[in-house]
Amino acid sequence: MAGVVLENLSWKKLIILSLILLMLLVTFFLIGGLQAPQPNNVNIIIGTKCYAPGRYVSREKWHIPRGNNSCEKLDSLRPDNAKIISKGITDKQIVFAFWIPGPRDGYELKMHPRFQYMMSVLQLDIIYQPQNPVGPNPVMLLDFRLGYRNEGDREGDWKLLAESAEDRKLVCTIAYNEKNETEPGSQYDCELLHAFEISSLHHDYYLLNLRLPPSPEKNIDIGQIDDISLVTIHQNGGFTIIWFSIKTFLFPCVLIVLVWFWRRIQQMCRPPNLLERTLFALGITMSILNLPIEWLTFWLNIPFMLLLNDIRQGAFYAMLLSFWIIFTGEHIMDQTERNRLKLYWKHLTAVIVGCVCLFVFEMCERGMQLKNPFYSIWSSEIGSKLALAFIILAAVAATAYFLFLCVMIYRVFRNISAKKSTLPSMSHMRKKYYMGLIFRFKFLMLLTLFCAALTVIFFIISQLSEGQWKWGDENLKLEYSSAFFTGVYGLWNVYIFGLLSLYAPSHKTASGANADTDSQEEEVQLTNVPSEMSALQSFAAKADQD
Structure with a gap:
């Protein structure tokens, strides 16, 4: 049974990888908090x-x-x-x-x-x-x-x-x-x-x-x-240099692991499943956002760069929100046949509506300002009502999205708790193996929730950063807004880097589940793909059969 790297990686290697990613994440926060000046x-x-x-x-x-x-x-x-x-x-x-x-x-x-x-x-x-x-x-x-x-x-x-x-x-x-x-x-x-x-x-x-x-x-x-x-x-000019330098460092890092991830999938004797395709698309949008084309503005007059950056970041937001829905749904572990995009049409509709509303608002505001920098959509009564309607629709769609996501996460943890009741009937080695898988998955889900929370905070602070927003003592050298900008951006990259590394198909065999050769228990496998299932998925199927 092959499965994914997350299931077969030894605890020692997993801890080393986690510590490296954690140190990178802390470094990004410290760069923004201690080295970078305020963003604006x-x-x-x-x-x-x-x-x-x-x-x-x-x-x-x-x-x-x-x-x-x-x-x-x-x-x-x-x-x-x-x-x-x-x-x-x-x-x-x-x-x-x-x-x-x-x-x-x-x-x-x-x-x-x-x-x-x-x-x-x-x-x-x-x-x-x-x-x-x-x-x-x-x-x-x-x-x-x-x-x-x-x-x-x-x-x-x-x-x-x-x-x-x-x-x-x-x-x-x-x-x-x-x-x-x-x-x-x-x-x-x-x-x-x-x-x-x-x-x-x-x-x-x-x-x-x-x-x-x-x-x-x-x-x-x-x-x-x-x-x-x-x-x-x-x-701020100093913040610009640090921001561009971070993107320049992260672009090849994510791109290399993205290529490695897709090559691993191509080596399998099966087509990529929905989760793998979605994760690959998320890595592509992250790489596009990391591409440091902003350096060109130091030598070329590119008046549409701000609009282009907003479109790139909007595409990343849409892909990230869509990934969280599919990632959670593919791990619900019920008897529904998943691995089909149409099962998530209700959830993805909220994402699409919200992103389209924000895109239209962005084009009405910054798109018009390319021709007339004095234009403001809020200056006219019709324009202000239209802009307010787009923002309200986006807020409603975001609320519906998070409700969907919370319900799905609740179902995931509820199903995992129900399946754990079958563990005592397994052999010691098999039970230890699945307990480790459950712990790894729960930790990854909590990390996903943490990333989602900081993403929301990042969006709020990015809206407030147009003024001199500094929290706490004015003499404090730590700029919270800069730390959040660099830290959350680093978190996105570390999170996606970790997912690409851990959810790539593994070439190893899960020794923990097969160690007991004398056991009469039915062999358990793992993914949502008919030819090769993920261990946690097939553990759920085995529990339902019992």
């Missing part, structure tokens, strides 16, 4: 209020906040400002200028391809004035122009990257005093407004010009704007 970096740039003179303001002219070609600045936008009164400055003559990145300690900083992407939001400082309060549900019309310049270009030689006029809903609240009144000069608390998102930082400097043009129905009842700040979020 957040910078706040206060907009420079530029005055564009002339009756007809040219939209094509760049307004630069600093340098030899800097614009004429306004220190305040309040109506009583002497400069505004003396020159009769109107709203259409005011431009908010943001040079990205901002200076630090007198030095001009540069962007770098290591930062990978940049997302930005606007923070509005609006002062309450009784004669000009913020009205109910006002709509702002924001006229954006985004340009770039590289080191070595002339100081005023800014080139257009993108431009667009976008609508944004202004949502603000304000505190009241004890008399239920608002004191003049109080500041509104306004929600952040999406500015832009670009998926490739191939230039050294970026310049954003923002206007609030007069409109019959927009930019009305928006209160007295005092300042506008631009909050930029990009990936």
Whole structure:
């Protein structure tokens, strides 16, 4: 009886393999916690209020906040400002200028391809004035122009990257005093407004010009704007190097064991079963995700790389969730004839629906941003409802998936407990052999649950990591988010590496089950495949016959 490596590997070799994988896993967590900086970096740039003179303001002219070609600045936008009164400055003559990145300690900083992407939001400082309060549900019309310049270009030689006029809903609240009144000069608390998102930082400097043009129905009842700040979020360069290095190390490791696994299957005198095909597909998606093509962004301008990475990770999520369902189902050990994909159509439907919803949402958001970086699906009422519907459908599908998975795992452990009642009637060597198999399988199932739990946590933290999220003491050097990013990514690879190694067909014979040559017990074999069954599977069949 051959079976799989997990069933026939000696305890000594199994413990050595487990310790090696555990050390690798701990190393990934420590690299992220002790060596890698926080995944994202957040910078706040206060907009420079530029005055564009002339009756007809040219939209094509760049307004630069600093340098030899800097614009004429306004220190305040309040109506009583002497400069505004003396020159009769109107709203259409005011431009908010943001040079990205901002200076630090007198030095001009540069962007770098290591930062990978940049997302930005606007923070509005609006002062309450009784004669000009913020009205109910006002709509702002924001006229954006985004340009770039590289080191070595002339100081005023800014080139257009993108431009667009976008609508944004202004949502603000304000505190009241004890008399239920608002004191003049109080500041509104306004929600952040999406500015832009670009998926490739191939230039050294970026310049954003923002206007609030007069409109019959927009930019009305928006209160007295005092300042506008631009909050930029990009990936930390140090984290990028560590992240790419981990992927570069893991790609050949998983690929080698994947090739070895498939060669083992091809050497068998039977077609691969469902579990083996699914595990092979999971290894392929993991290898595709590990492929470190992101290194190319250091030399090439690839604006769709962020969308491509999201698609790769989404495909891996879909395959991983599908594998857990099939992996659990193939070990339920009941009398149902398995090894058929159609038996899992209910479970896989939840996975497909959830992944399709998230894919459509991703294409509606980041797909459109490839053409217009200022686009946001949440800015319109229809778009926000559609996006919310996709997210709700994905959440419902995820809930249904985990319910299915929990029910299947419960059935697996219940069936194993029921089958163990037949062990006392077996010989000592045979009973010892099957007890070892049951222990190995239960441990692997618990590891699967642990991997699933950390995968959920990873998804949550990845959504929260767009800001400076650090838990605990600010002086603590351990970055929990970085540790989770590198640790969970390493866990996926270690988990798949272990499964490919342990579920490959074995060339050995299970000596433990056959040691008692004088026993009259019926020979037990193992897998779901008619020609060669897995030991634990055939143990269940033998118990049912008894």
